[in-house]
Amino acid sequence: MKRGPADGATDAGVAVVDFVLVCVLLLGLFLLVFQVGVFFHVRNVVAASAAEGARYGAAADRNPTQGAARAQVVLRQALGSKVSRAITCSPGGAGGVVLVAGARVVDIVCTGRLPIVFGPSPKLVLTVHGHALEESR
Numbered sequence: 001m002k003r004g005p006a007d008g009a010t011d012a013g014v015a016v017v018d019f020v021l022v023c024v025l026l027l028g029l030f031l032l033v034f035q036v037g038v039f040f041h042v043r044n045v046v047a048a049s050a051a052e053g054a055r056y057g058a059a060a061d062r063n064p065t066q067g068a069a070r071a072q073v074v075l076r077q078a079l080g081s082k083v084s085r086a087i088t089c090s091p092g093g094a095g096g097v098v099l100v101a102g103a104r105v106v107d108i109v110c111t112g113r114l115p116i117v118f119g120p121s122p123k124l125v126l127t128v129h130g131h132a133l134e135e136s137r
Contacts, residue, residue, distance in 0.1 A: 031118050038117055042079065043126060046087060049074040050110045050130025053089055057096065058106040058132035064096020071108050071130065087112030092129060104134040 049071045057067015071089035079087075092098070092107035099105070107129055114124040 035117055035119075039114055039124075042083065042114055043128070045078045046075065046110050046112075046126060047128045047130070049078065050089065050108045050128045051132070052130070053108040053110075054106045054130035054132035057091070057108060058134045060135040064091035064106050064108065067091070067096070067106055067108050067132075071110060075110070083115050086115070087126070097134060098131075100131075106132050106134050 052074050053067040053069075053071025054064075055067075056062060056070040057064040068089045068091050072084070075087055075089065076084040078084075087110055089108055089110040092109035096106055096108070097104050098107045108131075109127065109129050111125065111127045114126050116122065116124075
């Protein structure tokens with residue numbers, strides 16, 4: 001049996017329910033896209049910091065340990081102290097220098113947890129290597 005306005009049934013309030021259901025889905029999608037954007041931003045900043053540290057440590061009058069310290073400073077300036085505390089940079093390889101095709105290359109490794117903006121905090125670990133050709137000493 002078909003019900004209609006004559007039977008007392010109306011569509012009042014259906015638009016509100018539809019609006020709430022759609023808004024919840026759109027808000028979740030927006031937060032997910034925002035979180036992915038934060039991940040990519042942090043990853044790019046960490047990669048740039050590791051590369052900057054490797055270039056700094058590869059200079060003729062510096063060493064890889066100084067390069068790792070420089071990478072940590074760049075991270076702190078770019079991401080702030082809260083996020084940069086979760087990411088540490090150190091010389092990689094044997095003393096921070098690896099051989100690539102017979103050339104000495106400074107290797108700076110930055111490792112840490114990615115920040116979570118919304119929701120529970122899963123253990124998403126990021127590891128980035130920065131390389132630069134070592135100048136002759």
